[in-house]
Amino acid sequence: MYAVYLDCNFECRPNLITLTGLSFEIIDVALVLLMMPDLEGPGPAWLYFAFGIGMWLYSTFDNVDGKQARRTGSSSPLGELFDHGCDALNCTIAGIVEASAFGCGISWQTVTIIFMTTASFFFSTWEEYHTGVLYLGYINGPTEILTFAVLACFASGIWGPQIWHVPVTQGLPLIGRLFPATWELMDALLALTVVAMVFGHCLICCWNVYAACKEQKRSFWATLPQLAQYFAFAVSCYVWLRNSTTILADNHLVLFLITAGTAFGRIVSKIILAHLTEMPFPSYTVQMIPLALGAVFSWLGLFTPRTELAFLVISSVFVVVAYLHWALVVIE
Secondary structure, three states, X not given: OHHHHHHOOOOXXXXXXXXXXXXXXXXXXXXXXXXXXXXXXXOOHHHHHHHHHHHHHHHHHHHHHHHHHHHHOXXXXXXXXXXHHHHHHHHHHHHHHHHHHHOOOOOHHHHHHHHHHHHHHHHHHHHHHHHOOOOOOOOOHHHHHHXXXXXXXXXXXXXXXXXXXXXHHHHOOOOHHHOOOOOEHHHHHHHHHHHHHHHHHHHHHHHHHHHHHHHOOOOOOOOHHHHHHHHHHHHHHHHHHHOOOOOOOOOOHHHHHHHHHHHHHHXXXXXXXXXXXOOOOOOOOOOHHHHHHHHHHXXXXXXXXXXXXXXXXXXXXXXXXXXXXXXXXXXX
């Protein structure tokens, strides 16, 4: 991080640093699609080290951009929006990379990783909207979880991703019997991470919002319906995937996750923009329409594999174009 900061003593724009950091993760996703499209592998050892290095570089650049902005006096609301917007998109991008490093494949393990990264970021953004502070809980993504993710990538590079898929009693000999006998080590790690996220992060966010509302003499209960936006996102994704005829079966999960992740990026970015401009909390975004329609159509059994894939491709193009258009409008 120090070396990068020294380089930034030249005329390097903070937003360019942010975008450069995100590009490392995008390169990792490109490597996944090229070398390990099934997200399972095993791939060559260097690939897993590239995943870990990409994540570390993203984290480093994400920390440096703020220091550069303060050093050059170029801090701005637009810079904060750009920074957090990239972080929101990276929830899905990094999730795909980490799932590949764990060898999760086209499975619900991969989907669970995405739900965890997006849920924790949404709660942090919701909390910042009400408190004015981006508080990171005792268990949070940018520190503990990211450190573990980087080390896990390196471990997969040394011993192979199969180490995460041994029986849970073998992987966790001291507490393995507390989990179902059919579980792998990966299942147990995901369950423990979910528990840590809920109690070490999400509930802490709720408490901080409650404290802020109490201090400002506002109703905490009136803020809870705002969480429905994320639950609508998560339920739509779950229902569509659960009833899909092709996404999991025919290896289209990455396309689905990019589509959903872009929609999530818009949801969170609108909240950040509302916070910066002191506007009411946004409750709707047009990018949710394809996810909701996909969930309804799949649940009703209206899709064939061909029509569902066509709908997914059209949805992906729509949410990406709509996101880019919104970003340009905000910048202008």
